[in-house]
Amino acid sequence: MAKLAIIGAGAVGTAAAHWAAVKAVAEEIVLIDIVPDLAKGKALDLAQGAPVEGFSARIWGTEDFSALSGSEVVILTAGRPRKPGMSREDLLKSNLEIVRSCAEAVREFAPECVLIVVTNPIDAMVYAAFRVTGFPRERVLGMAGVLDSARYRYFIAEALGVSPRDVQALVMGIHGDHMLPLVRLANVVGIPVTELLPAEKIAEIVERTRKGGGEIVSYLKTGSAFLTPGLSAVEMAQAVLRDEKRVLTCSVWLQGEFGFSEVFIGVPVVLGKGGMERILEFELTEEERRALKKSVEAVRLQMALTGL
Numbered sequence: 194m195a196k197l198a199i200i201g202a203g204a205v206g207t208a209a210a211h212w213a214a215v216k217a218v219a220e221e222i223v224l225i226d227i228v229p230d231l232a233k234g235k236a237l238d239l240a241q242g243a244p245v246e247g248f249s250a251r252i253w254g255t256e257d258f259s260a261l262s263g264s265e266v267v268i269l270t271a272g273r274p275r276k277p278g279m280s281r282e283d284l285l286k287s288n289l290e291i292v293r294s295c296a297e298a299v300r301e302f303a304p305e306c307v308l309i310v311v312t313n314p315i316d317a318m319v320y321a322a323f324r325v326t327g328f329p330r331e332r333v334l335g336m337a338g339v340l341d342s343a344r345y346r347y348f349i350a351e352a353l354g355v356s357p358r359d360v361q362a363l364v365m366g367i368h369g370d371h372m373l374p375l376v377r378l379a380n381v382v383g384i385p386v387t388e389l390l391p392a393e394k395i396a397e398i399v400e401r402t403r404k405g406g407g408e409i410v411s412y413l414k415t416g417s418a419f420l421t422p423g424l425s426a427v428e429m430a431q432a433v434l435r436d437e438k439r440v441l442t443c444s445v446w447l448q449g450e451f452g453f454s455e456v457f458i459g460v461p462v463v464l465g466k467g468g469m470e471r472i473l474e475f476e477l478t479e480e481e482r483r484a485l486k487k488s489v490e491a492v493r494l495q496m497a498l499t500g501l
């Protein structure tokens with residue numbers, strides 16, 4: 194019986210639990226939060242939707258981390274979101290301690306799981322979780338590329354008035370201002386977007402994608418995006434739980450791929466039962482390589498701040 198655990202019953206964790214239930218990715222879904230009764234209340238509220246929507250997963254909540262036991266996949270969302278005027282890096286210090294303690298619990302209670310980290314600043318937090326758990330790189334993945342790529346695809350679809358399903362596009366690199374929404378590879382059923390949209394419109398979409406999280410923070414004011422972030426984490430979890438071999442952009446520990454080593458960065462990977470099965474490496478243009486290098490340098494600065 195597949196079990197999914199979600200740490201953090203806040204906005205993203207609850208959205209992830211909701212999508213996981215509706216998409217039936219696991220038979221058991223447990224929400225864990227340190228705030229007494231919060232996860233219990235969120236899980237009960239969600240579970241009561243089962244007769245209406247028709248899902249059948251067992252959904253429950255607790256503040257006891259031993260509930261992680263037996264989980265094939267753990268999604269880590271615990272930690273503060275940013276507010277207007279803040280960068281994701283501003284969260285590093287406070288979220289580092291949270292991620293550290295949660296990763297210790299994951300190591301103790303779910304030593305065989307695939308861990309998907311969502312907490313920001315994501316590339317540094319997934320690095321911290323990698324160090325603390327000591328898991329192999331295949332089982333420690335950061336979620337950002339699925340979300341950033343979804344935003345990029347959505348904005349292209351909106352500009353062209355076509356279904357977002359028919360737009361394919363890839364965002365690599367850091368989850369921050371130096372991310373790389375790749376223009377060369379963006380297409381609508383295989384037709385390059387460069388043949389469908391003027392260069393200025395594409396440049397505008399690339400910039401909006403880079404600032405996509407900040408745009409939502411500026412509207413929400415008290416926190417950050419949660420619906421598509423929760424869905425994106427579940428997309429990754431589903432690929433693992435169902436051994437789908439999906440190609441999704443995840444922040445993973447590079448060991449020479451794309452010319453970089455010992456850094457977490459968003460690249461396209463094949464996801465299956467054991468987590469990351471392989472990195473889909475391809476030739477970058479000189480300009481793309483330079484941009485990826487900037488991303489790598491920015492992540493290295495964040496990683497250094499963790500002291501790990």
Ligand SMILES: NC(=O)c1ccc[n+]([C@@H]2O[C@H](COP(=O)([O-])OP(=O)(O)OC[C@H]3O[C@@H](n4cnc5c(N)ncnc54)[C@H](O)[C@@H]3O)[C@@H](O)[C@H]2O)c1
Nearest residue numbers: 201202203204205226227271272273274311312313336422
């Ligand atoms: N990677 C991404 O693309 C992405 C997207 C959206 C949000 N995020 C990040 O996800 C995190 C969560 O965002 P949110 O909107 O759900 O925040 P939130 O404040 O709504 O929820 C966070 C939850 O974590 C819980 N928590 C804190 N410390 C904990 C601990 N030690 N153990 C268990 N639970 C603990 C809190 O009680 C709270 O319920 C933030 O850091 C945010 O920046 C990342």
Ligand SMILES: O=C(O)C[C@H](O)C(=O)O
Nearest residue numbers: 275281405406407417418
């Ligand atoms: O922008 C944020 O702080 C949250 C998240 O990283 C996002 O991109 O929505």
